[in-house]
Structure formats: C-alpha cells, structure tokens
Amino acid sequence: xxxxxxxxxxxxxxxxxxxxxxxxxxxxxxxxxxxxxxxxxxxxxxxxxxxxxxxxxxxxxxxxxxxxxxxxxxxxxxxxxxxxxxxxxxxxxxxxxxxxxxxxxxxxxxxxxxxxxxxxxxxxxxxxxxxxxxxxxxxxxxxxxxxxxxxxxxxxxxxxxxxxxxxxxxxxxxxxxxxxxxxxxxxxxxx
Amino acid sequence: xxxxxxxxxxxxxxxxxxxxxxxxxxxxxxxxxxxxxxxxxxxxxxxxxxxxxxxxxxxxxxxxxxxxxxxxxxxxxxxxxxxxxxxxxxxxxxxxxxxxxxxxxxxxxxxxxxxxxxxxxxxxxxxxxxxxxxxxxxxxxxxxxxxxxxxxxxxxxxxxxxxxxxxxxxxxxxxxxxxxxxxxxxxxxxx
DNA sequence: GTATAGAAGCAAATAATTTGCGTTAGTGAA
DNA sequence: TTCACTAACGCAAATTATTTGCTTCTATAC
Numbered sequence: 281x282x283x284x285x286x287x288x289x290x291x292x293x294x295x296x297x298x299x300x301x302x303x304x305x306x307x308x309x310x311x312x313x314x315x316x317x318x319x320x321x322x323x324x325x326x327x328x329x330x331x332x333x334x335x336x337x338x339x340x341x342x343x344x345x346x347x348x349x350x351x352x353x354x355x356x357x358x359x360x361x362x363x364x365x366x367x368x369x370x371x372x373x374x375x376x377x378x379x380x381x382x383x384x385x386x387x388x389x390x391x392x393x394x395x396x397x398x399x400x401x402x403x404x405x406x407x408x409x410x411x412x413x414x415x416x417x418x419x420x421x422x423x424x425x426x427x428x429x430x431x432x433x434x435x436x437x438x439x440x441x442x443x444x445x446x447x448x449x450x451x452x453x454x455x456x457x458x459x460x461x462x463x464x465x466x467x468x469x470x471x
Numbered sequence: 472x473x474x475x476x477x478x479x480x481x482x483x484x485x486x487x488x489x490x491x492x493x494x495x496x497x498x499x500x501x502x503x504x505x506x507x508x509x510x511x512x513x514x515x516x517x518x519x520x521x522x523x524x525x526x527x528x529x530x531x532x533x534x535x536x537x538x539x540x541x542x543x544x545x546x547x548x549x550x551x552x553x554x555x556x557x558x559x560x561x562x563x564x565x566x567x568x569x570x571x572x573x574x575x576x577x578x579x580x581x582x583x584x585x586x587x588x589x590x591x592x593x594x595x596x597x598x599x600x601x602x603x604x605x606x607x608x609x610x611x612x613x614x615x616x617x618x619x620x621x622x623x624x625x626x627x628x629x630x631x632x633x634x635x636x637x638x639x640x641x642x643x644x645x646x647x648x649x650x651x652x653x654x655x656x657x658x659x660x661x662x
Numbered sequence: 663g664t665a666t667a668g669a670a671g672c673a674a675a676t677a678a679t680t681t682g683c684g685t686t687a688g689t690g691a692a
Numbered sequence: 693t694t695c696a697c698t699a700a701c702g703c704a705a706a707t708t709a710t711t712t713g714c715t716t717c718t719a720t721a722c
Contacts, residue, residue, distance in 0.1 A: 283669080291719060293669060313585055319709065328671050333710065335669085340531075340583075385585065391634055392531070392583035394504060394576065403635035432628035432647065439635075440627035443582055444594035456623065474700080483687060484700060510678065519702050524679065526700085 283335050299325040300332060304346045313385075318342070340392050347389035348398040352405055356412060363417035363424055368457055370409065372450065375438050379447035387443060406435055425464040433460045474526050490516040491523060495537045504576075509533070531583050538580035539589040544600055554608035554615055559648055561600070563641065566629050570638035578634060597626055616655040624651045 287293035303325035307316045318339055322329040336342040357370045377383045390398045410430045417424030425433075434456050441448045448456075478484035494516035498507045509530055513520040527533040548561045568574045581589045601621045608615035616624075625647050632639045639647075 287669095288719080291669095292717085293719090296670075317709075329709080330672080330711080331670055334712095338710090384587075388582050388585070391579050394579070396575075399635050403631075406635075431631070433624055436627040436631035437623035439631055440622070443634075444590050444597075444630075478700095479688080481688095482700095487701080508678075520678080521680080521703080522701055525681095529679090 296325070296327055296331065296335075300327060300342070301346050301349065304342065305350070308385075340389075341395075343389040344393045344395075344398045347386040348401050351386055351390065351402045353409055357409055359416075363413045363420060363422050364461055366416065367410075367413045367430075367461075368454070370413070371434060371438075371453060371457055374406075374435075375448060375450070375453045378439065379442050384442055384447075387439070391443075403431075407431065410435075423465050425460045429460055429463070487516070487518055487522065487526075491518060491533070492537050492540065495533065496541070499576075531580075532586075534580040535584040535586075535589045538577040539592050542577055542581065542593045543596055548600055548603055550607075554604045554611060554613050555652055557607065558601075558604045558621075558652075559645070561604070562625060562629075562644060562648055565597075565626075566639060566641070566644045569630065570633050575633055575638075578630070582634075598622065601626075614656050616651045620651055620654070 283293075287297055300321060303321045304316070307321060307324065316339070318332050319329045321342070322332050332342065336345060357366055360366050360369055378387065387402075390402055407427060410427055413430075414424055414427060416422075434453075437456055438448055438453060474484070478488055491512060494512045495507070498512060498515065507530070509523050510520045512533070513523050523533065527536060548557055551557050551560050569578065578593075581593055598618060601618055604621075605615055605618060607613075625644075628647055629639055629644060
C-alpha cells in the first residue's frame with residue numbers, strides 16, 4: 281500500500297522519483313509558479329499523473345518533498361581556520377541562500393503542508409551542520425556556544441526575519457554570531 | 472478590476488468577505504482539512520464558487536487571508552505589574568497559542584503563499600504588541616530590551632521551534648525572556 | 663526460472679477551476 | 693431623489709485537474 285520513503289536505489293520507483301523531482305526543479309526554475317501543475321510535471325517526467333497523485337497526494341506535498349531534499353546540505357561545512365571562523369563563513373552563506381528568492385520559497389514549500397515531517401527534517405539538517413563546528417571547537421579546545429544557543433540565537437532570528445519580515449542584512453547576521461560567541465566565552469570564564 | 476483589500480464596511484463585498492471567512496473558520500474547526508474545498512466553502516457561505524475564485528484566486532490564498540486575520544491580536548496586552556511581568560505573561564500566552572495545533576496551522580497557512588504580505592502583517596502585529604511593553608517600561612523608568620532584541624531572541628526562537636522542531640516548553644520560554652531581560656540591565660549599567 | 667507484491671499505466675468518472683456574459687447593488691453627481 | 697456608473701456577484705458552459713478501478717510491468721525472493 282504505502283510508498284517507501286527511500287526507494288531502493290536503481291529500482292523503477294527510484295527512477296520515477298528522480299524524474300519527477302527533476303521535472304519539478306526545472307519547471308520551478310523556468311516558469312511561473314502558478315503554472316506548475318501535476319499533469320505538466322507528469323508529462324515532462326514521462327510519467328502518468330495518477331502515478332504522482334498516488335505517490336505524493338497533491339502538488340503541495342510534492343513541492344514540500346522536493347523542497348526538503350533541496351534544503352539538505354551537500355556536504356560538511358568548509359574548514360577555514362578556527363571553529364569560529366568556520367561558523368561565521370557558514371552562517372553567512374546559509375543566510376544568503378535562505379534569504380534568496382529560491383531559498384525563501386523552499387522554506388515556504390516545506391512549511392506549507394500540515395505534516396511537519398519535512399520541516400523537522402530541515403531543522404535536523406541544520407543542527408547536524410552546526411554540530412560539526414561544536415565538535416571541531418571541542419577538538420581544538422576552543423570555547424564554543426551550545427547547539428541550543430546557536431539554534432535559538434543565530435538560526436532562529438535569521439529564519440524568522442526571512443519568513444515574516446525582510447531578509448536580515450549581513451551586518452546584523454555577523455552581530456548575531458558575535459554576540460553568541462561572546463556569551464560562550466563569558467560562560468566559560470564563569471563556569 | 473482588482474478587489475479592495477479592505478472593503479467598505481456594510482457593503483455587499485464586506486458581507487461576502489465576512490461570510491466566506493466565517494465559513495472557512497467553521498469548516499476548519501469541524502472537518503478534516505483535506506476536505507475543505509472552495510465549492511464547499513462557497514456553499515456554506517451562500518456564495519458562488521466563482522466569486523471566491525475571482526476574489527482570492529485559490530484555496531491557499533484564501534486560507535492565508537483568513538489565517539492572517541485570525542493572527543491579528545484582539546487588543547492591548549494585559550497590565551499586570553511591571554513591564555517585565557506584563558511581557559512574561561504575554562509571551563507565555565503567545566507561545567501557547569502559536570504552539571497549539573490551531574496556531575501552528577495558522578502560521579503555516581500564512582506562510583504557504585508566495586506573496587509575503589500576509590506573513591509580514593503578522594510580524595508587524597507582533598512588533599506592535601511588543602512596542603507596548605517598551606513604552607510602558609520607558610514611562611516607568613524600567614530598563615528594557617530593544618524591539619530588535621525581543622524579536623530576535625524571544626519571538627524568533629519560539630516560532631522557529633514551532634515551525635521546524637517541537638514546540639518550546641514553558642521553562643525554555645521563561646529562560647529566553649530572563650536572558651534578554653538580564654542583558655538589557657547589563658547594557659544599561661555599561662551605557 | 664517463477665511467484666509475488668509494490669508500483670506504474672490507462673481510461674472513465676468525478677470534481678474543481680476558469681471564463682464569458684448578464685445582473686445586482688453600492689457610489690457619487692446632478 | 694433620481695440616474696448613470698462600475699465593482700463585484702451569479703449563472704452556466706467549457707476546460708482542466710483529480711480520483712479510481714482495473715491491467716500491466718518489474719524488481720525481488722524463493
């Protein structure tokens with residue numbers, strides 16, 4: 281009955297999923313969003329509409345699925361120098377990507393469906409990336425903020441502004457990072 | 472051609488808007504979300520579907536419109552004691568409402584449409600509410616955080632968690648408030 | 663190989679959306 | 693008040709999307 285979340289690679293099901301995802305990405309990139317329909321996606325992916333309906337349910341769920349997979353980070357954050365420098369560079373790029381037209385729309389697509397699974401996946405991606413910096417800092421003996429503080433006081437303000445306000449300017453993002461870093465040094469001194 | 476954002480009160484257009492909004496609210500409260508369709512909404516509101524299509528465009532836009540109006544605060548935040556106490560009480564209630572099933576869905580509905588006008592409206596509502604506390608604190612000579620700090624370090628973490636993670640627990644919310652308040656006293660002492 | 667089950671294709675039936683055109687009801691000027 | 697005007701609504705036909713029953717395909721395990 282139910283469709284596998286992760287189809288066996290190489291199988292027919294995986295090929296269909298890839299073709300449909302690619303079709304969606306192409307169409308979102310080239311045409312007006314309002315003109316992207318399931319029958320059109322199906323046609324471009326060489327698949328029947330009913331296949332998409334049965335597998336994803338409706339356009340919103342399909343878009344949420346595609347968006348979540350696009351929001352998955354490609355690899356490990358770059359190593360530049362100290363954990364702090366790595367973090368600063370990563371956050372700057374993260375903010376830029378999320379604030380871009382495409383990024384903002386991906387966030388919305390992921391949030392548009394009642395099922396929160398896709399959105400939670402994105403939160404997990406971000407925490408996993410940030411954990412890398414924490415591990416690096418620990419290995420280097422650098423003082424570093426906790427994961428909770430990074431999420432609450434850097435990621436959250438950035439995303440909130442992108443969703444409910446204007447995109448945060450780079451200077452503000454730097455200040456958010458600087459503030460959390462400063463606090464982590466203080467708490468280390470106190471502790 | 473275009474429909475007025477705020478129809479003249481008492482006019483036919485305003486009556487239709489009210490009937491449709493009410494119909495949406497009733498249906499969202501009583502039936503499964505997936506079964507809420509424009510033809511059904513129209514029927515319950517005693518209106519033709521084409522009226523809704525022409526005025527709102529599609530279901531998502533209608534839901535976003537209804538959600539934004541439901542997210543508008545009813546009145547001024549309650550006065551309890553100090554500005555800080557007022558804020559604490561307000562934030563607690565805010566977090567509860569937004570984290571509830573209904574609140575979370577309203578947030579999603581507002582974010583689901585490409586047009587950010589509705590979402591920005593919600594951000595503005597929140598800032599306006601918070602400004603009240605700032606004004607009260609100033610009148611009382613209490614030290615108080617800035618609007619930016621309140622938004623970045625209290626509202627943003629709460630909303631981010633609701634959207635991308637689990638709802639924040641009350642204790643964490645209190646800590647967020649306490650931390651921002653503590654910083655505002657420090658910066659006052661330094662300044 | 664062959665059986666099996668999950669997933670895809672096809673096509674008919676249903677439901678939603680769009681659109682052209684006629685009608686209604688607020689609005690503002692005489 | 694009346695009258696002309698126009699934005700918004702209703703109606704219904706045309707189009708398009710969605711659902712569904714049934715058949716066919718294809719990986720997988722035996």
